[in-house]
Amino acid sequence: MKDNKDDLLCPSAPLTKESYLFGVLNEQAEVQYLDSVVPVTEELLAGFQHIEQPEKHFRFTMTCGKDKCAQWDNNKCSVGSAIQKAEIKEINTKPARCGIRKACRWYSQEGLAACVLCKYVVTDASI
Numbered sequence: 001m002k003d004n005k006d007d008l009l010c011p012s013a014p015l016t017k018e019s020y021l022f023g024v025l026n027e028q029a030e031v032q033y034l035d036s037v038v039p040v041t042e043e044l045l046a047g048f049q050h051i052e053q054p055e056k057h058f059r060f061t062m063t064c065g066k067d068k069c070a071q072w073d074n075n076k077c078s079v080g081s082a083i084q085k086a087e088i089k090e091i092n093t094k095p096a097r098c099g100i101r102k103a104c105r106w107y108s109q110e111g112l113a114a115c116v117l118c119k120y121v122v123t124d125a126s127i
């Protein structure tokens, strides 16, 4: 997995053969971050085929598509910008440990404010 500034990672990626699993949503629909990222192998991909909209239950990452992505706007990820602006009572809480922070697009753009809200994001892979 790449992790330099030119190849930052999308933290809300669809499930594909190129993606990595890095979080699981719990019963409260909050992301529990894995200690390390897990490549989506052919076997894992086959296992996910039995789950309707796996992106609503798991969080995947892959290299940010920048201007190839519908969420890219004004040279930034608009999702990262939007969650950073959202009002939430937990803004002063400490963000959870996350396996992709060094290379995360949202963290790179918005800092830890994005991380505090990130656990509430449910990916809509249909967009």
Ligand code: SF4
Residues within 6 Å of the ligand: 011, 095, 098, 099, 100, 101, 102, 104, 105, 106, 107, 114, 115, 116, 118, 119
């Ligand atoms: S925004 Fe923060 S918590 Fe969310 S994926 Fe990026 S580094 Fe991890």
